Amino acid sequence: MGGLYDSRDEMKRLYIFCMLLLLVSACSGEGERKPGAKLSGKTVFFNRTMGGCDVCHRISEKKFVGPGLAGISQRASRNWLKKWLKDPQKVWKENEPETAAMKKRIGEESKSKPGMRLIRPLRDEEIDALVEYLSTL
Numbered sequence: 001m002g003g004l005y006d007s008r009d010e011m012k013r014l015y016i017f018c019m020l021l022l023l024v025s026a027c028s029g030e031g032e033r034k035p036g037a038k039l040s041g042k043t044v045f046f047n048r049t050m051g052g053c054d055v056c057h058r059i060s061e062k063k064f065v066g067p068g069l070a071g072i073s074q075r076a077s078r079n080w081l082k083k084w085l086k087d088p089q090k091v092w093k094e095n096e097p098e099t100a101a102m103k104k105r106i107g108e109e110s111k112s113k114p115g116m117r118l119i120r121p122l123r124d125e126e127i128d129a130l131v132e133y134l135s136t137l
């Protein structure tokens with residue numbers, strides 16, 4: 001006993017710590033692409049480290065946690081989608097006509113906050129890809 005804090009243990013701990021750091025950084029790089037490759041909105045939509053939109057939305061008429069997104073391109077402008085995906089809280093509060101119409105359609109005019117929560121803030125590039133994908137629906 002007594003050797004518990006000797007330098008070899010210290011090295012071992014440092015080594016383990018470094019390996020963990022490496023692992024974490026490798027994992028957070030998931031979903032990165034080679035430079036120049038175009039980001040697919042569908043990937044962002046379904047990838048749980050990216051948009052993870054399928055946690056709450058189905059690409060059908062069916063409501064899940066949020067509205068089914070079939071035909072969303074007919075209901076929402078690209079411009080509105082872009083703002084919505086950037087910051088749903090803010091858009092909900094600002095309550096522009098397009099937002100008010102959406103609230104009315106889903107029967108939530110009286111709610112002070114949106115039910116939509118992004119799993120993480122989206123990068124502009126991810127938002128653009130998503131808007132592109134949504135406009136095909």
Ligand code: HEC
Nearest residue numbers: 051052053055056065066067102114115116117118119130
């Ligand atoms: C935690 C659940 C949740 C997640 C995750 C989520 N949404 Fe939503 N979304 C909702 C809810 C609930 C609504 C209805 C409005 C509200 O209450 O916020 C909504 C509304 C929408 C609308 C408007 C629908 C309509 O009929 O006008 C779009 C478009 C949308 N979400 C797209 C997305 C995209 C794209 C993602 C992924 C980046 C996403 N959502 C992630 C819950 C979610």
